[in-house]
Structure formats: C-alpha cells, structure tokens
Amino acid sequence: MSEIREARLLKATSLVDKGFEPYAGKFEISHSTQILSEKFSYLDNGEEFNLSVAIAGRVLSKRVMGKIAFFTISDQEGKIQLYLEKKIIDSFKDETRLLTFEDLKEFVDIGDWIGVNGIIKKTNKGELSIKVIKWQMLSKSLQPLPDKWHGLTDIEKRYRQRYLDLIVNPHSKNVFKIRAKCISFIRRWLDERDFLEIETPILQAEAGGAEARPFITHHNTLDIPLFLRIATELHLKRMVVGGFEKVYELGRIFRNEGISTRHNPEFTSVEIYQAYSNYIDMMDLTEELIKKVLNHCCSALVINYQERNIDFGKTWKRISMKNVVKDKTGIDFDSFNGDFNRALNAVDKINIEISPKINTLGELLNQVFEQKVESTLIDPTFVIDYPVEISPLARPHSDNKKIVERFELFIAGREIANAFSELIDPVDQRERMQLQQSMRDAGDLEAHCIDEDFLQALEIGMPPTGGLGIGIDRLIMLITNSPSIRDVIPFPLLKPEITSSKS
Numbered sequence: 001m002s003e004i005r006e007a008r009l010l011k012a013t014s015l016v017d018k019g020f021e022p023y024a025g026k027f028e029i030s031h032s033t034q035i036l037s038e039k040f041s042y043l044d045n046g047e048e049f050n051l052s053v054a055i056a057g058r059v060l061s062k063r064v065m066g067k068i069a070f071f072t073i074s075d076q077e078g079k080i081q082l083y084l085e086k087k088i089i090d091s092f093k094d095e096t097r098l099l100t101f102e103d104l105k106e107f108v109d110i111g112d113w114i115g116v117n118g119i120i121k122k123t124n125k126g127e128l129s130i131k132v133i134k135w136q137m138l139s140k141s142l143q144p145l146p147d148k149w150h151g152l153t154d155i156e157k158r159y160r161q162r163y164l165d166l167i168v169n170p171h172s173k174n175v176f177k178i179r180a181k182c183i184s185f186i187r188r189w190l191d192e193r194d195f196l197e198i199e200t201p202i203l204q205a206e207a208g209g210a211e212a213r214p215f216i217t218h219h220n221t222l223d224i225p226l227f228l229r230i231a232t233e234l235h236l237k238r239m240v241v242g243g244f245e246k247v248y249e250l251g252r253i254f255r256n257e258g259i260s261t262r263h264n265p266e267f268t269s270v271e272i273y274q275a276y277s278n279y280i281d282m283m284d285l286t287e288e289l290i291k292k293v294l295n296h297c298c299s300a301l302v303i304n305y306q307e308r309n310i311d312f313g314k315t316w317k318r319i320s321m322k323n324v325v326k327d328k329t330g331i332d333f334d335s336f337n338g339d340f341n342r343a344l345n346a347v348d349k350i351n352i353e354i355s356p357k358i359n360t361l362g363e364l365l366n367q368v369f370e371q372k373v374e375s376t377l378i379d380p381t382f383v384i385d386y387p388v389e390i391s392p393l394a395r396p397h398s399d400n401k402k403i404v405e406r407f408e409l410f411i412a413g414r415e416i417a418n419a420f421s422e423l424i425d426p427v428d429q430r431e432r433m434q435l436q437q438s439m440r441d442a443g444d445l446e447a448h449c450i451d452e453d454f455l456q457a458l459e460i461g462m463p464p465t466g467g468l469g470i471g472i473d474r475l476i477m478l479i480t481n482s483p484s485i486r487d488v489i490p491f492p493l494l495k496p497e498i499t500s501s502k503s
Contacts, residue, residue, distance in 0.1 A: 028054055033074070059110050266493060347368055363389050379411070433448055433451065
C-alpha cells in the first residue's frame, strides 16, 4: 500500500514539475452522465453528435491500447465511457498548453478525478461515449480503490469508510439518494398541509418525551449539566400551548442505549402534532403519509423486504394490544381480574424473560407483546390501546382508564411509528411524572424526569391534540430493502478500531 502511495505522490510531483496542478481549483461542467445517457441513447452505433460537452468524474477503469484508450468515469448520477485518441488530444497541444495523450497514460490512475471536454459518440459496439478533445487532472488519488471484482466485502469497513462504499457499491449510493428524496417529500407533504416545522433545542435542561437514557454533557460558562434530546415532543407541545395548531420537526434524536440492526444511538425521526385531533386522526395521517412516500419513492404500494412481499395497499389492521397478545399466545389478560401473580404464572409457561422492575399487569402485557408478538407483525398493523403504566404522556381512554389512546405501527416485525392522544390534564400529567421520577430515583435511568416548565405550560392550557412520531431510518430500511439501520445511516456509530502497537 505504501509503495502505491509513493508512486502516486511521485506522479503528482511530476505534474507540478511539468507546470500542471494535480489538485485543480475549478472545472465547469455542462452535463451529468445521466442527462447525456437519456438525451443521446437514440444514436446509432458509430454515430457522432457534434455537441460540445464538459463532464467530470472519478476514473473507475482504464484500458490503453496503443494510441487509443477507453476510460470509465463516474459522477453523482452514473457512469459514462471516455473515448480517447492520441491524434485528437495531441492535435491541440501546440495551440494551447494542454496535457497530452502520453501524460494521460503516465499520470492517470484508477481513482483519480478528471475533467474532459469533447463531443458525443456512440461506439461501433453501441457504447455511448465522450470523444475527448482535451482533459484535465482535477484531483490525484493517492490510495487505490477496492478491487472491482471483490468489492468492499468487509461489512464494518463499508460503514467505517462510507466513502469507499459509495464509490464501489452503486446500491449504497442509491440508498442515500432515496433517503434524501424521502425526507424532502415528507417535509413538502407536511408543509402543503399547513404544518409548520419548528426547530427545538438539542441541548436540554431536562431530557423528556420518551423513556430512554440520555447523553449527558456540561455547559462550562453556565456551569450546568445538559442532555442531548431524546425526543422533540415536549417542546413541540409547548408550541401548541402557544397557539400553533399544526407543528412538526424532522431531525436527529440521541439515546444512550444499545446498538443493533434496529438501533443506533443517533437517529432521525419526524414528530407531528395537530390540535383538535386524537390518535385515530393520527392513524389516518400515518397511513396516508407512508402510502404517499412509497408511491413517491417506489412508485408502488407492494414492496419486497427481505424476501417477503408487504402490501401497503390493503386495509391496515387495527387491533388492541390485549387482543393481539391473546391471538398470538392464547393468554387473555382480562381473565386475570387484576391478579398480577396469576398473570405471572401464565406468562412463565411461554418462556418470557421478566425484568425485576416489572410489577404491574400493564408492564407484563407489554413484555409478552414485545417478546412474542412484535416480530410476527409483517403487514402494516396498528396496535392500539396501550396500558397506562407504559404511556406516561398519553390521554386515558374514554371507556377504560387502565389503557390510553395510543398506537404503535408495526411493519416487518418492527415499530415504525408511535402516537397518542396527548395528555392535556396538568394534574394527571404531574402525578404520572412524579411516578416516573420516583422510578428514576430508584435506579431506572430510562424513566422520565419531572419537567416543571412543561407542567406549567400545560397549566396555561393545551387544546386536545394528536401527536405522532415516525422513525425515518426504519422507514428507509423498508423502502430500500436494507437489513440493518447502519445501511441507511451514512455514518453510523461504531466501536473504535483496535490498533496493535509493537514495542
């Protein structure tokens, strides 16, 4: 590797000695490879089109055959072939100070960025090409690209050195194009429906809005601890209190938790709040939005995810947590009549791992659901009516105070969205936050803190509101058929590489 680097450094130095810059300051581009491919695909084999074009890209391959060479270069949109002929390139060398065909052979390596000017040509074999008149070195690559036949087979290296992954793996580049397209569409869709995007603080005095362990930092000037936000919820609700009826934020969330194919400590979500609505309205909004995203990004409502077809066009099932647990496990939590020990004995027979901190029927029901049911929900399914014990920010159900008006959307065995009719009763909210604080004081680092300013905002008065959060990364996983969340995050958090040192 060091020999290759030294050889390429020498080429860069030689270019300087000849009076040429190996790292250019600018190059004027007239077209992208995609536009050229679409516009001139009609040309017959051997036909030329006398249009002057200027394109730039990274050299992916080179074949030199005497006085003719064929290069392939790539830009953001795709690839195109370069047809380079000695007599054409060298015919201008005396008129202006240009690099020659011999310079091309001597100094250009795979991985270099070059710019070329020329005309459109389709070769006799039917390959759309640029017939190059002149060329320029734009950036000399000092390190070789991964072998084109074997690619980047080390999965962790793909995540750690994403730039290499993007160069050699067209699918990865397409994933991030789709990601950008999806995020842009969601914002536009919400904006067109009069939702206003609000930027809420990332550094917060109290991390609330979810049950999660926060990252802790410190502000030196104020000499106070601060937390990276674990949700945007409580600040967006403050905006509703202040009179904004439809608000959202699409941005980064930080949770000091484990890493898996579904979890990254830093991830993207969109949270949406609409006054005068409830969780049923949020269900309708969620279904409509996701279907629109699929139509926009996939042009289809049936997608294949990990060798399973998922039909988003069918009616999305809505089922209570108790009923779906009963359907999947046979355990009827209503039959226990509030007897926690009876429920515990029944659950023990189906091999559920029970955390020591669980001491209510609602928490136990949720454990059974997460361990035995969640992974079985492949088609879009709204699981509704969650236990009040695990939903400290949700409104109690009008017919049953032991449950709340909440849903989570599951697709392909994982949670995609979470929503509820917001709890707007400040007295009830204080009691629930106090319970959460006592759990936190007892050692549960994921429990809520008491947020006095938020409680004061509720006492000012908040209208009935529906709130929704959608995990953008997991949605992109579905759309791009990606098995891991790290496939759809450009730079996922990874454990530092272990480097060995020799004494």
